[in-house]
Amino acid sequence: MTDATFSPARRQSALGKTALRWGLYIILALFAVYYLLPLFVMVTTSLKSLEEIRTGDLVALPREITFDAWRTAWSEACTGIQCEGVRPYFWNSVLIAVPGVVISTLLGAVNGYVIAQWRFKGANIIFALMLFGCFIPFQVVLLPMARLLGMMGIAGTIPGLIFVHVIYGIGFTTLFFRNYYVTIPQELVKAAKVDGATFLRIFWSIFLPLSLPIIVVSIIWQFTQIWNDFLFGVSFSQAGTQPVTVALNNIVNSTTGVKEYNVDMAAAIIAALPTLLVYVVAGKYFIRGLTAGSVKG
Amino acid sequence: MAPILDIRNLYKNYGSVEILKDINVAIEPGDFLVLVGPSGCGKSTLLNCIAGLEPISGGSIAIGGDDMTNVSPKDRDIAMVFQSYALYPTMSVAKNITFGMKVRGVDQATQDRKLADVARQLQIEPLLNRRPGQLSGGQRQRVAMGRALVRDPKLFLFDEPLSNLDAKLRVEMRTEIKSLHQNLGASMVYVTHDQIEAMTLATKIVVMKAGVIQQIGSPSEIYNRPANLFVADFMGSPAMNLIPAKARTNGGGTTIEIARREGEPIVLNDPRAKDLPADVIVGLRPEDIAEPGFRHGETVQQADCRVDIVEPAGADTYVMTHLGGKPVTARMHSETEAAAGNVHTFAFDLAKVSYFEPETGHRLN
Ligand SMILES: Nc1ncnc2c1ncn2[C@@H]1O[C@H](COP(=O)(O)OP(=O)(O)OP(=O)(O)O)[C@@H](O)[C@H]1O
Numbered sequence: 003m004t005d006a007t008f009s010p011a012r013r014q015s016a017l018g019k020t021a022l023r024w025g026l027y028i029i030l031a032l033f034a035v036y037y038l039l040p041l042f043v044m045v046t047t048s049l050k051s052l053e054e055i056r057t058g059d060l061v062a063l064p065r066e067i068t069f070d071a072w073r074t075a076w077s078e079a080c081t082g083i084q085c086e087g088v089r090p091y092f093w094n095s096v097l098i099a100v101p102g103v104v105i106s107t108l109l110g111a112v113n114g115y116v117i118a119q120w121r122f123k124g125a126n127i128i129f130a131l132m133l134f135g136c137f138i139p140f141q142v143v144l145l146p147m148a149r150l151l152g153m154m155g156i157a158g159t160i161p162g163l164i165f166v167h168v169i170y171g172i173g174f175t176t177l178f179f180r181n182y183y184v185t186i187p188q189e190l191v192k193a194a195k196v197d198g199a200t201f202l203r204i205f206w207s208i209f210l211p212l213s214l215p216i217i218v219v220s221i222i223w224q225f226t227q228i229w230n231d232f233l234f235g236v237s238f239s240q241a242g243t244q245p246v247t248v249a250l251n252n253i254v255n256s257t258t259g260v261k262e263y264n265v266d267m268a269a270a271i272i273a274a275l276p277t278l279l280v281y282v283v284a285g286k287y288f289i290r291g292l293t294a295g296s297v298k299g
Numbered sequence: 300m301a302p303i304l305d306i307r308n309l310y311k312n313y314g315s316v317e318i319l320k321d322i323n324v325a326i327e328p329g330d331f332l333v334l335v336g337p338s339g340c341g342k343s344t345l346l347n348c349i350a351g352l353e354p355i356s357g358g359s360i361a362i363g364g365d366d367m368t369n370v371s372p373k374d375r376d377i378a379m380v381f382q383s384y385a386l387y388p389t390m391s392v393a394k395n396i397t398f399g400m401k402v403r404g405v406d407q408a409t410q411d412r413k414l415a416d417v418a419r420q421l422q423i424e425p426l427l428n429r430r431p432g433q434l435s436g437g438q439r440q441r442v443a444m445g446r447a448l449v450r451d452p453k454l455f456l457f458d459e460p461l462s463n464l465d466a467k468l469r470v471e472m473r474t475e476i477k478s479l480h481q482n483l484g485a486s487m488v489y490v491t492h493d494q495i496e497a498m499t500l501a502t503k504i505v506v507m508k509a510g511v512i513q514q515i516g517s518p519s520e521i522y523n524r525p526a527n528l529f530v531a532d533f534m535g536s537p538a539m540n541l542i543p544a545k546a547r548t549n550g551g552g553t554t555i556e557i558a559r560r561e562g563e564p565i566v567l568n569d570p571r572a573k574d575l576p577a578d579v580i581v582g583l584r585p586e587d588i589a590e591p592g593f594r595h596g597e598t599v600q601q602a603d604c605r606v607d608i609v610e611p612a613g614a615d616t617y618v619m620t621h622l623g624g625k626p627v628t629a630r631m632h633s634e635t636e637a638a639a640g641n642v643h644t645f646a647f648d649l650a651k652v653s654y655f656e657p658e659t660g661h662r663l664n
């Protein structure tokens with residue numbers, strides 16, 4: 003009886019639920035398409051010949067797939083007077099990003115450990131100042147940084163660029179590690195102290211092994227920042243040490259005559275690939291690391 | 300011999316809050332000091348100060364005759380079991396236990412031998428390759444014990460090491476700790492909430508309240524001669540009966556008058572009590588109020604009281620009545636005829652009676 007009277011209402015609400023769910027999916031799909039459209043255009047354009055781009059439709063699939071544009075972008079495209087493609091600059095970026103990421107992550111880990119677990123006098127003030135560093139716009143530090151690099155004798159070099167990125171990244175990496183380490187009970191340090199371990203030993207044997215999720219967060223963040231950086235790259239480099247973002251700009255802006263859109267697109271994708279790769283490989287840990295603190299707290 | 304641990308005038312503040320006030324404790328080598336007190340009274344803080352994990356705000360700490368006030372924890376030659384276990388989460392149980400030895404450069408053979416010994420002692424051999432996250436609370440606690448026991452320090456510090464074990468394991472571990480203490484002759488400072496642990500393990504008990512030491516003494520001193528109302532109430536289960544009464548000196552002794560809910564007050568004679576003020580609080584353990592005929596002697600006197608509640612507890616039965624405006628517990632034989640609502644005859648044995656000043660709570664006899 004009760005079942006009979008209730009079932010129409012229930013069916014109605016179930017129907018409403020399904021409709022809601024489908025509505026949600028459709029909206030999400032629309033957003034996804036909207037987001038992916040530029041990427042789609044980039045990829046398809048890079049696979050078309052110049053001829054087809056000129057005559058065809060922007061969003062149409064390539065009639066004939068050709069990798070010529072990729073080859074040109076990688077090793078032949080002209081960046082100003084040189085015509086070696088993005089290849090040398092790509093390696094410059096690798097040489098800048100890898101040490102930059104490693105050093106800033108390590109320093110951030112040590113800083114975070116000290117600030118979160120050793121609570122020396124003034125730790126909070128130092129942490130606040132480092133946080134402040136995160137909010138200083140790039141442009142503000144350009145001139146002082148140029149002067150500093152000149153004084154240190156590393157202006158226009160790759161170590162100079164690494165130095166700049168490390169300095170700029172420490173604020174963020176320290177924040178990540180500090181917030182992660184404050185969720186670890188202080189008793190761990192106490193127990194290790196009683197066991198006879200030193201400051202560095204405790205860091206190395208107890209805290210670093212615990213830190214994988216936050217290390218991944220720091221790596222992704224720093225890698226994206228450093229790899230995608232343009233301003234520091236264009237300001238503090240010279241011929242031969244420019245990163246790939248600067249090269250990309252030069253390829254796109256310095257061509258005269260016919261714009262080779264397919265080459266531009268291919269170069270842009272090449273320049274973006276490493277960050278994409280880092281996300282795909284480490285993305286799972288990234289989400290986990292970002293929420294680790296809140297789950298544990 | 301120099302005391303193994305000598306704490307003088309120790310103060311500890313967190314900011315402007317005084318957590319520990321004028322702590323003075325000394326223990327001899329081989330002593331087993333138990334710290335008891337209500338939650339938040341500063342027991343863990345005191346242990347941390349002894350270990351050097353918290354800086355102290357005043358006073359001094361000496362271990363083994365050497366001043367340790369400003370020495371770092373690793374050089375104090377102590378081992379500690381933490382209330383929260385504090386196991387290293389990424390290391391296996393075996394690595395957790397040997398970490399201290401590894402850090403101190405003990406050779407591998409010795410490490411292996413000691414690990415095996417401790418694992419057997421604590422019954423954690425099957426767990427050695429697990430991570431702490433894969434252990435139950437009790438197992439973790441035993442690993443934490445193991446980490447301390449593999450070392451051979453001057454002083455062991457234990458912060459409620461058995462609080463999470465089941466009753467059976469707890470008794471076993473208690474015996475284990477006791478024999479360990481006797482065999483090694485190790486000196487220990489031990490925090491617990493468990494009265495039985497305190498009484499069975501301690502050679503010396505410190506009762507604390509709000510960062511102030513209330514009494515230091517052997518278990519029997521604490522139990523039989525509590526220094527004040529707080530200690531009397533805190534130690535012992537069921538707690539000591541604290542009965543307001545009137546005292547009157549007469550000839551050789553003192554008469555104690557305790558109001559009953561109905562009828563005349565009970566009048567007890569204590570030939571040994573002297574110079575009591577008119578208002579006192581009489582402290583009698585439940586076992587000192589019993590069945591008539593259970594004890595004999597001139598200090599035993601009988602009185603009839605109405606029974607409120609009867610609580611059988613296995614070997615004994617606790618019988619509640621009302622005296623001096625307070626509920627009073629008597630410990631009777633399990634076959635007692637006392638029944639709720641009836642009048643029953645109680646025998647009061649004043650041999651171990653305590654008298655307290657009602658205002659200050661200090662002991663009077
Ligand atoms: N880091 C700190 N900062 C400020 N106050 C603290 C700090 N640590 C402990 N306290 C305070 O000091 C007092 C004593 O704490 P402690 O941990 O020593 O208590 P305890 O006797 O061990 O209690 P329990 O039996 O619950 O373990 C408590 O009131 C606590 O709030």
Ligand SMILES: [Mg+2]
Pocket residue numbers: 342343344382458
């Ligand atoms: Mg505690």
